[in-house]
Amino acid sequence: MLLLSPASTSLPSPRSNSFNFAHGRARLHAPLKLLGMAKESSDSGNVGVVEKAAIAGGLVSTPVIGWSLYTLKTTGCGLPPGPGGSIGAIEGVSYLVVVGIVAWSLYTKIKTGSGLPNGPFGLLGAVEGLSYLTLLAIVVVFGLQYFEQGYIPGPLPADQCFG
Template sequence: MLLLWPVSTSLASLQHSRFHVTHNRSIPHGPLKVLAMAKESSDSSSNGVAEKAAIAGGLVSTPVILWSLYTLKTTGCGLPPGPGGAIGALEGVSYLVVFGIVGWSLYTKIKTGSGLPNGPFGLLGAVEGLSYLSLAAILVVFGLQFLDKGSIPGPLPSDECFG
C-alpha cells in the first residue's frame, strides 16, 4: 500500500503548510511523506503449483538440452528418436520448457522489475539461471551449426541422420 501526503508547490507555501486535524489525529508536517508496506501476494497457492512444475520441468529439461546440443555439435544431428520417438519427444518438450521458463522470467521482469522468485530451497531461481544458460548455449551451438552446415536441423528426424 502506498500513501502520499500532499506536496506543496512553492517554497513560500512549504513554509506555511501545516496540517491541522481535529479529533487528536495528527498528520506529519512536510512536503512529502511516503509510507510503503509490502503486501504478500494472496494467490501463492496457484503460483506454488506453477513454480513446482517449472522446477521439475527445468531440472529435467536442462540436462536433456545439454545432451542434445553436445550430440548436435559432435554429429551434426539431434538426439535419436528412441523407442517410439520418446527421446525425440523429450528433446522437443525440453526446448519448449526452457523457452517457457525464459519467457515467464522475462514477463515477470517487465511486470515487476525483478525476475522469478527463488522458490523453495532456491530451486526456481536456479532453474531460471540454468534456463538462461541453456538458451545461450542453444544460440551458440545453433549458430556454429549454421556456419558449418548452412542450416540447423529441423524438429523432425531427417533421413541423413537416422535413415
C-alpha cells in the same frame, strides 16, 4: 509496510538516554522502534503448483538439452528418436520448457521489475538462471551448426538425420 510501536510507559534503558530541551525543561524520549515487514506471496494457490512444475521441468530439461547440444555438435544431428520416438519427444519438450521459463521470466521482469521469485530452497531462481544459460548455449551451438554444416536439423527426422 512499516509499523510503529506505541510509546512505551516503562523507563527506557540507560543506553538510550536522549534528552529534548524543548520549552525549557528536559524530557526523556524512548527510542522509536521501526519494524519492516515484507509482504508474503498471496497469489492464488496455483502459483505454487506452477512454480513446482517449472522447477521439475527445468531441472529435467536443462540436462536433456545439454545432451542434445553435445550430440548436435559432435554428430551434426540431435538426439535419436529412441523407442517410439520417446527420446526425441523429451528433447523437443525440453526445448519448449526452457523457452517457456525464459518467456515467463521476461514477462515477470517487465511486469514487476524483478525476475521470478526464488521459490522453495531457491530452486526456481536456479532454474531461471540455468534456463538463460541454456538458451545462450542453444544460440551458440545452433549458430556454429549453421555456419559449419549449413543447416540446423528440424524437429522431425529428415534425410540428413535419422531419415
